[in-house]
Amino acid sequence: MSSTQRNSLVPQTLNEAMEFSKILSQSAMIPRDYQGKPANVLVAVQWGMELGLAPMQALQNIAVINGKPSVYGDALLAMVRADTRCRGVKERIEGKGDERVAICTISRMHIDGEVEEIERTFSVNDAKQARLWGKQGPWTQYTERMMQHRARGNSIRDAFPDVIKGLITAEEAQDYAPEKAVKAVQPPKLEELGQKAVELSKPSEKKDEKNA
Numbered sequence: 001m002s003s004t005q006r007n008s009l010v011p012q013t014l015n016e017a018m019e020f021s022k023i024l025s026q027s028a029m030i031p032r033d034y035q036g037k038p039a040n041v042l043v044a045v046q047w048g049m050e051l052g053l054a055p056m057q058a059l060q061n062i063a064v065i066n067g068k069p070s071v072y073g074d075a076l077l078a079m080v081r082a083d084t085r086c087r088g089v090k091e092r093i094e095g096k097g098d099e100r101v102a103i104c105t106i107s108r109m110h111i112d113g114e115v116e117e118i119e120r121t122f123s124v125n126d127a128k129q130a131r132l133w134g135k136q137g138p139w140t141q142y143t144e145r146m147m148q149h150r151a152r153g154n155s156i157r158d159a160f161p162d163v164i165k166g167l168i169t170a171e172e173a174q175d176y177a178p179e180k181a182v183k184a185v186q187p188p189k190l191e192e193l194g195q196k197a198v199e200l201s202k203p204s205e206k207k208d209e210k211n212a
Contacts, residue, residue, distance in 0.1 A: 010049075010054065010055060011045070011055075017042055017045060017046070018038070018042060020045070020055070021038040021039070021041035021042040021045060022038040022041075024038075024041050024055075024059070025037055025038040025040075025041045030059050031059060031060065031063075033063070033064060034059055040064060041059065043069070044058050044059055044062045044064075044069070045058055045059070047062055047069055047165075047167075048061075048062060050165060051071070051079060051163075051164070051165060051167075052079060052082070053075070053079075057075070061074075061075035063170040063173070065170060065173040065174055065176075066173065066176060066178045068173065069167060070167055070168050070169060070170040070172070070173040071164070071167050071168075071169065071170060072169065072170045072171070073149040073152055073153060073169040073170070073171050076152070076153070076156050076164055076167075076169060077089065077152060077156070079160075079163055079164065080106065080156055080159070080160050080163055080164075083160065083163055085108050085109045085110075085160075086106065086107070086108060086109075086160070087107035087108065087109050087115050088106070088107045089104070089105070089106050089107075090103075090104070090105045090106075091103070091104045091105075091148055091151070091152065093144050093147070093148070097124075098124045098125075099124070100123065100124050100144070100147065101121050101122070101123040101124075101147075102121060102122045102123070102144065102147035102148045102150065102151040103119065103120075103121050103151055104119070104120055104121075104148070104151040104152045104154070104155040104156075105117055105118070105119040105155070106118050106119075106155050106156065106159040106160070108159050108160065116159075118155055118158050118159040119155065120151055120154035120155035120158065121151055121154075122147050122148075122150035122151040122154065123147075124147070126150070127139070127146075127147065127150075130175070132146070132175055135175075138171070138174075139175075146171060149169055149171040149172065150169075150171075150172060152169070153168060153169040153171070153172050
């Protein structure tokens with residue numbers, strides 16, 4: 001199958017994208033968070049296009065967490081590896097027990113041909129300081145995997161910010177507490193403004209009468 005055939009279902013106009021998103025949102029084969037939500041599907045598809053992901057890849061790998069889009073760590077790694085400037089990614093866990101440290105090293109070639117190594121770590125101590133250690137869920141079930149995702153996310157963010165467009169890994173986004181909704185300030189009604197104007201004008205009226 002050619003690349004043209006594989007990309008035949010990519011919408012080319014806004015109207016096509018809207019209709020495409022509406023149809024996908026009615027399917028049970030897309031992630032539950034997108035089912036029945038064509039607007040969210042449209043946003044995910046658009047994000048995917050900017051990141052170089054096909055529509056179905058975008059729906060499978062872009063997660064909206066606490067109202068913000070994020071990308072699963074494996075997809076971010078694939079995007080970085082696919083970039084021609086990437087000269088390698090190395091990941092490892094060093095140490096044992098509470099001395100464990102996840103390390104991710106990414107090599108990136110710059111325009112002048114120089115290759116820079118960006119290495120970031122995430123340790124058990126970092127997890128404890130962030131109050132993630134012992135947290136119910138993936139941090140208890142897949143401890144080293146979660147440490148690996150944190151080290152990877154930090155390294156990718158610093159090495160290829162132009163590729164990931166400011167997004168963070170979904171694994172990291174899930175660890176953040178939901179943001180508190182900001183209560184909108186209701187503008188005063190027209191009648192209230194009129195009453196306020198009348199009240200402000202009263203002192204000047206009394207002053208005018210006294211001078212008369």
